[in-house]
Structures are given as structure tokens and as C-alpha cells.
Amino acid sequence: MQEILKQLEEKRAAARAGGGKKRVEAQHAKGRLTARERIELLLDPDSFEEWDMFVEHRCHDFGMGSQRVPGDGVVTGYGTVNGRLVFVFSQDFTVFGGSLSEAHAEKICKVMDQALRVGAPVIGINDSGGARIQEGVASLAGYAEVFQRNIMASGVVPQISVIMGPCAGGAVYSPAMTDFIFMVKDSSYMFVTGPEVVKTVTHETVTFEQLGGAVTHSQKSGVADLAFENDVEALLEVRRFVDMLPASNRSKAPARQTTDPIDRDEMSLDTLIPSNPNKPYDMKELIQKVVDEGDFFELQPAHARNILTGFARMGGETVGIVANQPMVLAGCLDIDSSRKAARFVRFCDCFEIPIVTFVDVPGFLPGTTQEHGAIIKHGAKLLFAYGEATVPKVTVITRKAYGGAYDVMSSKHLRGDVNFAWPTAEIAVMGPKGAVEIIFRADAGDADKIAERTEEYRQKFATPFVAGARGFIDDVIMPHSTRKRICRSLAMLRDKKIENPWKKHDNIPL
Numbered sequence: 001m002q003e004i005l006k007q008l009e010e011k012r013a014a015a016r017a018g019g020g021k022k023r024v025e026a027q028h029a030k031g032r033l034t035a036r037e038r039i040e041l042l043l044d045p046d047s048f049e050e051w052d053m054f055v056e057h058r059c060h061d062f063g064m065g066s067q068r069v070p071g072d073g074v075v076t077g078y079g080t081v082n083g084r085l086v087f088v089f090s091q092d093f094t095v096f097g098g099s100l101s102e103a104h105a106e107k108i109c110k111v112m113d114q115a116l117r118v119g120a121p122v123i124g125i126n127d128s129g130g131a132r133i134q135e136g137v138a139s140l141a142g143y144a145e146v147f148q149r150n151i152m153a154s155g156v157v158p159q160i161s162v163i164m165g166p167c168a169g170g171a172v173y174s175p176a177m178t179d180f181i182f183m184v185k186d187s188s189y190m191f192v193t194g195p196e197v198v199k200t201v202t203h204e205t206v207t208f209e210q211l212g213g214a215v216t217h218s219q220k221s222g223v224a225d226l227a228f229e230n231d232v233e234a235l236l237e238v239r240r241f242v243d244m245l246p247a248s249n250r251s252k253a254p255a256r257q258t259t260d261p262i263d264r265d266e267m268s269l270d271t272l273i274p275s276n277p278n279k280p281y282d283m284k285e286l287i288q289k290v291v292d293e294g295d296f297f298e299l300q301p302a303h304a305r306n307i308l309t310g311f312a313r314m315g316g317e318t319v320g321i322v323a324n325q326p327m328v329l330a331g332c333l334d335i336d337s338s339r340k341a342a343r344f345v346r347f348c349d350c351f352e353i354p355i356v357t358f359v360d361v362p363g364f365l366p367g368t369t370q371e372h373g374a375i376i377k378h379g380a381k382l383l384f385a386y387g388e389a390t391v392p393k394v395t396v397i398t399r400k401a402y403g404g405a406y407d408v409m410s411s412k413h414l415r416g417d418v419n420f421a422w423p424t425a426e427i428a429v430m431g432p433k434g435a436v437e438i439i440f441r442a443d444a445g446d447a448d449k450i451a452e453r454t455e456e457y458r459q460k461f462a463t464p465f466v467a468g469a470r471g472f473i474d475d476v477i478m479p480h481s482t483r484k485r486i487c488r489s490l491a492m493l494r495d496k497k498i499e500n501p502w503k504k505h506d507n508i509p510l
């Protein structure tokens with residue numbers, strides 16, 4: 001017995017030591033925490049239950065037989081975040097560069113399988129040199145096993161990837177299939193082929209950071225949702241984020257007591273919209289003034305900034321917010337904003353999170369870049385996502401809602417449950433100027449006549465009342481009452497139940 005206990009302690013100590021003091025120091029010197037330090041920060045104190053500490057790889061090639069570290073480069077298990085269960089894996093770069101062996105993959109798969117069975121989120125901390133080169137196809141098979149589980153878990157439990165080191169080659173596809181990707185600036189990168197291969201194939205010279213760093217992915221490509229300054233900030237934000245999510249598609253997001261009254265009037269909203277319809281205003285200000293305690297967890301804030309997406313609470317319950325941002329590209333829809341919002345809407349629908357949409361959209365962005373880039377298909381993604389969503393949908397049109405974009409943005413016709421408009425709303429096929437130029441082309445040379453027709457069009461259509469007369473708008477509300485009206489609507493919709501027709505799955509325009 002004593003001998004076994006001694007062995008146990010030795011093995012535990014070896015696992016905890018990871019790749020050894022030198023490699024741990026090297027990790028710290030790069031400004032990165034170790035796999036275990038990250039788990040400690042992520043989870044509630046003393047809540048981590050570790051599994052598979054004694055797992056070792058089974059490779060004998062290339063001298064690997066004599067190099068074994070208990071745990072094999074990944075720390076796995078479960079614990080709690082503010083008292084709620086989560087499963088976690090954290091790759092240990094100090095052990096074979098965090099590379100994925102067959103055994104390492106089996107450990108990840110085990111926690112994913114269990115998370116799916118009990119219905120709890122999976123948080124993966126990625127810091128890895130990719131497939132364990134010495135293991136060849138066994139490690140590729142391991143990746144594919146993880147991929148398959150990512151797919152099965154999609155829409156069942158939330159999956160969050162935190163990229164805290166290298167993530168290259170086919171390995172990027174596991175995070176890509178998870179719901180959210182958080183990265184760390186100047187410390188993490190994701191790419192399918194690295195700078196050296198890029199140089200050989202396309203003769204481009206590019207740094208790791210430029211090719212696949214946190215800034216690149218959170219601004220340009222939109223692969224990452226958020227970029228943080230360091231490991232600590234990223235992990236603390238993951239904790240805040242998890243708080244807003246349901247554990248699985250079998251349960252609702254946790255409600256939180258709020259001291260913010262649901263009937264709070266926000267008088268400053270009455271003057272938010274400038275009198276000049278072409279002047280922008282900050283939609284984020286509106287969101288912050290309407291949600292509980294002004295707390296808006298924005299996702300992809302630096303990518304496709306013409307649309308805002310993120311989570312907040314209203315009356316203590318989590319809601320997904322989608323809003324056009326007039327400050328950027330006048331808030332119009334384009335390829336990137338359509339894709340960004342569509343994926344967000346689909347996440348909300350998977351996990352029964354009500355969607356609140358604020359609309360100020362002059363239409364789709366014109367141009368060859370957009371048309372040749374397939375705006376038709378990308379715009380249709382957002383249309384499809386809203387139309388298929390069965391969660392409660394509350395919409396507020398603050399100003400412009402023109403053309404196809406009016407239909408897309410959670411309109412009544414796409415099963416919007418409650419659709420409000422502010423008195424400043426303009427709901428029409430297009431803006432007065434464009435409309436008059438087309439329907440009164442014969443008067444083009446007569447400036448007075450055109451001005452008169454434009455005013456006539458503005459009076460008739462650039463209001464919420466034509467849509468209101470048909471019941472497409474349920475009510476025209478005072479801006480200051482927006483919070484109250486949305487909260488009441490959400491409360492009314494709490495037990496909403498509608499079902500789409502049976503199908504194997506839909507065929508969203510990918």
C-alpha cells in the first residue's frame with residue numbers, strides 16, 4: 001500500500017511538473033501561463049476535478065518510448081464557473097509542444113462525451129504544435145475524433161475555444177466548429193498553413209501575427225470573436241461570458257437578480273436620433289441604456305462593425321442583441337455583417353436565447369465587391385437564420401428600415417413576435433430621394449418638382465404608420481419607454497412554443 005501511495009504521489013508530481021522547470025520558465029517568459037495555471041484562473045477555486053492524469057502516449061517510434069509524461073500534454077476534467085458545471089481541456093505546451101497524440105485526443109474526447117451526456121459547456125484551451133509528428137496517422141485520427149465530437153456537440157452544449165498559443169494546420173478546424181473563439185494578442189495564432197509555406201507557394205512575406213494573430217482574426221477574418229491583452233484577461237472574460245449562457249439546449253440561461261427596474265424610463269433616448277436622417281448616432285449607446293445595468297457583452301466588436309452582436313440581460317434574463325450600427329457604413333448590411341449576425345442568431349436559436357433586434361438599416365451595400373463576393377448568398381444567411389428561429393423575437397425599428405433589409409431584420413413577416421417602431425421610423429422600399437428619382441424620372445430636370453415629390457414621399461412613406469396600418473408594426477412607442485416595452489414583451493413570450501416542420505436538417509445557403 002505504502003509503495004502504491006508513493007507511486008501515486010510520484011506520478012501526480014510528474015504530471016503536475018509538465019515538461020519540467022525549464023520549459024515552464026520558457027512558457028512564462030513568453031508571457032503565457034501554463035495549462036494548469038489557466039484552469040485555476042478559469043474555474044472556481046478548488047472546484048477542478050482532474051481526469052486521466054496518468055494517461056501516457058503509446059508511441060515507440062523516434063525515441064518516444066523513453067519519453068513519457070503522465071497526462072500526455074493535456075489537462076482535462078470538469079469544475080465550476082460561478083457554481084455552474086463546465087468541462088475543460090487545456091493543452092500543455094511544455095509537454096511535446098502540446099501536440100496532439102492518440103492518447104491526448106482520447107482525453108479530450110472523454111470530457112466532450114461526458115459534457116454531452118450531462119449537458120454542460122466545453123471550454124477548450126488551445127496551445128499546441130498540432131498533430132504529434134512522431135505518431136503520424138494516429139494523431140490525425142485523434143483530431144478527426146475530436147472534430148466529430150465538435151459536430152455532434154454543436155447546438156447541444158455551448159463550445160468555447162480559447163486560443164492561447166499556436167493553433168495551426170488542420171487543428172484550427174476544431175475551434176472553427178465551436179461556437180466562440182477567444183484569442184490573446186501577440187501570443188496566439190491560427191492558420192491553415194504557416195508563413196513559411198505561404199512564402200513558398202504565393203511568395204508573400206508575412207509574419208505569424210499578420211497571417212493569423214488575434215488582431216487579424218478579430219478584425220479582418222472574423223474567425224475570432226474577441227482578442228484580449230493577456231491570458232488572465234481572456235480567462236476572466238470567459239468566466240463572465242459563461243455566466244450568460246445556458247448549460248445546454250435542455251436548459252435555459254440562468255436568470256440573475258437585477259436592481260435595474262424593468263419599467264425604467266430612459267428619457268435621453270427621446271433625443272438620440274438626430275433630426276437630419278443622414279446623420280449617424282451610436283447604436284451601442286441605445287443598447288447600453290436599454291439593457292440591465294448597461295452591461296452588454298459584445299462579440300466581434302472589431303469585425304463588421306456595421307452590425308452589433310452580443311449578449312445582455314433584460315429583466316435578469318439573457319437576451320441576444322443584434323443591431324445595425326449607423327456609425328459604420330450607415331448601418332447597411334454587407335457580406336461580413338450578414339455572416340456575423342446570421343451565426344449569432346443561429347446560436348441564440350440553438351440555445352433558446354430570445355433575440356432583441358434594433359433596426360436602422362438603409363439597405364444592402366451596393367457594388368461589385370459585394371455582388372461578386374456573393375452578397376446574395378451571405379445576405380440570405382441572415383434572412384434564413386431569422387426566418388427559421390423559433391425563439392422569442394422582439395424588434396425595434398429606430399429609424400430606417402428600407403428594402404430587403406427591412407424584411408431581413410427580424411420583420412413581422414419572418415415571424416417576429418413583437419415589432420415596435422419609434423416615431424422616427426421610416427419603413428419603405430427605399431429612401432425618399434432614391435424613390436423619387438426612379439418613379440418621377442420624367443421630372444428629373446425640374447428641381448422644384450423633385451423637391452416637392454420627395455417631400456410628398458417622405459410624408460407618406462417615411463413614417464411608421466403605413467406599416468402600422470397593416471399590423472406589420474405592433475405599436476409605435478416612445479423611445480424612452482423602450483426598455484419597459486421590450487421587457488414586457490419578453491415576459492409575455494417566456495413560454496412561447498412554435499415548431500418548424502419535420503426535416504432531417506435545413507439547407508441554409510452556406
Ligand code: HXC
Nearest residue numbers: 096097099128129130131132133134143166168169170171
Ligand atoms: C511533436 C512537437 C510538435 C509536434 C512542437 N513540438 N510541435 N512535437 N509534434 N507537432 C515540440 C518540439 O519538438 C519541442 O520539443 C517543443 O514542442 C516546443 O517546440 P519549439 O519548436 O521549441 O517551440 P517554438 O519555437 O515556440 O515553436 C512552436 C511551433 C513549432 C511554431 C508550434 O514547434 C512548430 O512549428 N511545430 C510544428 C508544427 C506543425 O507543423 N505541426 C503539424 C501541423 S499539421 P522540446 O523537446 O524541444 O521541448 C497538423 C495536422 C492536423 O497539425 C490535422 C488535423 C486534420
